[in-house]
Amino acid sequence: MPDILHKIKAYLYDNTLTKDNPNDLIARTVSERSLSVQDICQAAVQRGGSDVSASAMAHAVELFLSEMAYQLCDGYSVNTGYFTASTTIRGVFDSPSETFNKDKHSVLFQFNQGEKLRAEVPNIQVDILGVAEASAVILQVTDMKSGSVNDLLTPGRNLKVSGSKIKLAGDHPSVGIFFIDPKGSRTKVDPSELMVVIPELPAGSYSLKVVTQYTAGALLKDPRTAVLDKLLTVL
Structure with missing residues (x-):
């Protein structure tokens, strides 16, 4: 059994998203705050896992994310190992000759967990704090x-x-x-x-x-x- 490296806390709430069971509950993660790129880079330095400064790491990350966004806008898909990203089109086309219409169709970016992130799941302990x-x-x-x-x-x-x-x-x-x-x-x-x-x-x-x-x-x-x-x- 893998060592537990991480802990997630969650409260239970009435599940209003499905109607199958009126008594079922849904867990909602307790998040202290949202971390920025700078926050994560600083944490990497403080934990001793980085051999560069937080500012240098943040600069490199911003360059990477900017280029990733550019390539996604050209229709490329991305696989970082930690997440995959792709460009998708929403909306219905009523005929083969119909063209893209911004009032009817939309372009979205879709992100999903990758293999490296999924591999971390066994290392997470989930503590249910009870019903909120x-x-x-x-x-x-x-x-x-x-x-x-x-x-x-x-x-x-x-x-x-x-x-x-x-x-x-x-x-x-x-x-x-x-x-x-x-x-x-x-x-x-x-x-x-x-x-x-x-x-x-x-x-x-x-x-x-x-x-x-x-x-x-x-x-x-x-x-x-x-x-x-x-x-x-x-x-």
Whole structure:
């Protein structure tokens, strides 16, 4: 049996993504924060696994990622051993003569785990911390135009928001669904059963926040907040 080198902590939440078993649960990893390229390079130096400086490593990584993106845009696939990447086209073509239409079709980059990353899975111990307290959580969002999950946003089109205890309820002025850009500017959405129309957001990255006073069988005195743990992108 391999040595356990890593630990992942997770809480259990009601599984609203499938309807087969109304009592089943889904595990959600507890992530302290998102690491940047610089963070990872600094950690490599601190652990003693690097023979170059953190700044030199970060520079090389940025050069690699920039060139990888360039080659992906030319239709090449990439296999780093740790992940594979490829360019895909979403959308339906109604006839053999139909050409690519940006209003109907979209280009996406798809990433999947590679053999070297899969080889690390036996070294991970998963600690289930129990059922999460009765708090709201966003589990998944789907951009209905592109089919992208937890990634792209298409302004003016629908976004399906799935989660636990995120039904909007209450008359507190903070209740609602918000798109928040990195500067903290908030764009509020008028939802319909958490199937929302994405507002005309400028290109950039956004976090998604749901604020509600909903709880099973009653209304909370104070609103609670659920934030998707991934950034969403408008191209």
